[in-house]
Amino acid sequence: MHDNRPHALTPDSLPETITRYLKAHRAHDIATAITAFTSDATVTDDGTTYEGTAAIEQWLSRSASEFTYTIELTGAQQTDATHYSATHHLEGDFPGGTIDLHYRFTLRDHLIEQLVIAP
Numbered sequence: 001m002h003d004n005r006p007h008a009l010t011p012d013s014l015p016e017t018i019t020r021y022l023k024a025h026r027a028h029d030i031a032t033a034i035t036a037f038t039s040d041a042t043v044t045d046d047g048t049t050y051e052g053t054a055a056i057e058q059w060l061s062r063s064a065s066e067f068t069y070t071i072e073l074t075g076a077q078q079t080d081a082t083h084y085s086a087t088h089h090l091e092g093d094f095p096g097g098t099i100d101l102h103y104r105f106t107l108r109d110h111l112i113e114q115l116v117i118a119p
Contacts, residue, residue, distance in 0.1 A: 005079075006077035006078065006079045006085065007077060007078060008075065008076070008077055009076040009077060009078050009084075010076065011073045011074075011075070011076045011086065013076070014076050014084060014086060015084065015107060015110070016110075017036045017107065017110055017111055017112060018036070018084055018086065018105050018107075018112070020032065020033075020035070020036050021033050021036035021037075021112060022073065022086065022103075024036070025060065026071055030057060030060045030061055033060055034053055034056060034057050034060065036111060036112050037053055037056055037111060037112045037113075037115075038108055038109070038111045038112065038113045039052065039053055040052060040113075041053065041056060041111070041112055041113055041114065041115070042113075042114050042115075043055075043056050043059055043114075043115045043116075043117070044114075044115070044116045044117065044118075045059065045063070045117040046117070066094075067092050067093050067094040068092050068093050069090050069091060069092020069093065069094060070090065070091050070092060071088050071089070071090050072088065072089045072090075073086055073087070073088055074087050074088065074089045074100070075087040082106055082107045082108065083104070083105070083106055083107075084104075084105045084107070085102055085103060085104045085105065086102075086103045086105070087100060087101070087102050087103075088100070088101050088103065099119060100119065101117055101118070101119060102117070102118055102119070103115060103116075103117050104116040104117075104118075
């Protein structure tokens, strides 16, 4: 019997693909960030879904330039072999100034197939 409740991980024990994406995203390194996704990946951010690497690349470019903020990885969880989440605390010049965002990852073949970002 499998226990499908999320369990806490240390942020540095997240899969390499997720860590690579998060570090590249933080550094605004879009070329590296995009290598973490499958070709048919989807990203849902702020209620909008971006499908495929070209759309995700545009989303990454826009999110890198829209606001100035600091981002700190404050927690990580694993639900099962392919589902992970990472919690980030952001502070910056966006509306509200601070927010905790949950990045929910679904992996396929060691790449990110789906990423959902929501408070």
